[in-house]
Amino acid sequence: MDWAGIFIYDTTWVFAVEILIRVIVMFILIISFLRLTGKRGVRQLSIFELTIILSLGSIAGDPMFTEDLPIIQAVLIMSTVILLYRLCTWAMRKFQHFENLLEGQSLYIVEEGRLVLDKIEKGKMSHDEFFAEMRQQGVEHLGQVRTGLLETDGNFSVLLYPPEKTDYGMPLFPKQYQPVEQIELGVHYACMHCGHVEYILEPNQLCRRCENKCREWAKALNSRIVR
Ligand SMILES: [Zn+2]
Known part of the structure; x- marks a missing residue:
């Protein structure tokens, strides 16, 4: 040896x-x-x-x-x-x-039930990725979420609204996250791009928040979270 x-x-x-x-x-x-x-x-x-x-x-x-x-x-x-x-x-x-x-830094992805736009547009994260994260935490729609933070270790931290403060929000589950073909007037819809909710009163309304970049609306939900 x-x-x-x-x-x-x-x-x-x-x-x-x-x-x-x-x-x-x-x-x-x-x-x-x-x-x-x-x-x-x-x-x-x-x-x-x-x-x-x-x-x-x-x-x-x-x-x-x-x-x-x-x-x-x-x-x-x-x-x-x-x-x-x-x-x-x-x-x-x-x-x-x-x-x-x-x-890297932790990033705000959701604030007050809506997606933080510049984070999404810069491609820091895809819709799918953090939808999945929120779904796993039992969140059904963005109206339940006060803040969503992407941590540096890739975890997703979510702060929820208390049930009585739950508002209309963009659905996170695939069956509900679908563009509606025919808008019914007087119903809450969520912009599928940014999560902004609008109570629609005219048929061809565009999202005010993403400045008309988006024409797709999904029916907003307002169910309360069950834990
Ligand atoms: Zn929008």
């Missing part, structure tokens, strides 16, 4: 420094690419934590079966990753700016 081979093999000081640089570059690359996807974290993990797991994950396995990858290099890489992790968490605590850069 060649113990020196397993642990050190051909590692020189120069190569050790090279590893250090490689790890830092890859670390920055991983985090940038994850941020570029526009996704929030996955299952309670923020983009930053995901980066750590990805970086540690690949290096943990390879030395187990790769002959010319000595343990010392794996240890060096892992230590660098941990060091970067410590450095970043320290900097994130200290500088809000840095935290926003790494993890």
Whole structure:
């Protein structure tokens, strides 16, 4: 058994420094690419934590079966990753700016029962994605929602109106979230683009809030939430 081979093999000081640089570059690359996807974290993990797991994950396995990858290099890489992790968490605590850069900010998606328009138009999130999130929390329509906040870890926080304050709102379930073909006058409809509710009195009325970009109305609901 060649113990020196397993642990050190051909590692020189120069190569050790090279590893250090490689790890830092890859670390920055991983985090940038994850941020570029526009996704929030996955299952309670923020983009930053995901980066750590990805970086540690690949290096943990390879030395187990790769002959010319000595343990010392794996240890060096892992230590660098941990060091970067410590450095970043320290900097994130200290500088809000840095935290926003790494993890993004929490975003208001729903305010007072209506969708926050610029977030949707910039494509930060698709309708489907947060409809699903709200449905899972038992929300039937936007009239029940006071505030919906997209957290940096990808979770969705919802504040509800108390039942007596529930208003008409855009339906969130697919069967109800359908454009109506014939508008009945004197009924509440919700704009399917922004969630704005209007009590319609003339047949060709357009949504006042999205400035006529939208012509599709779904029948608004006002059922109270049951918990
Ligand atoms: Zn609208």
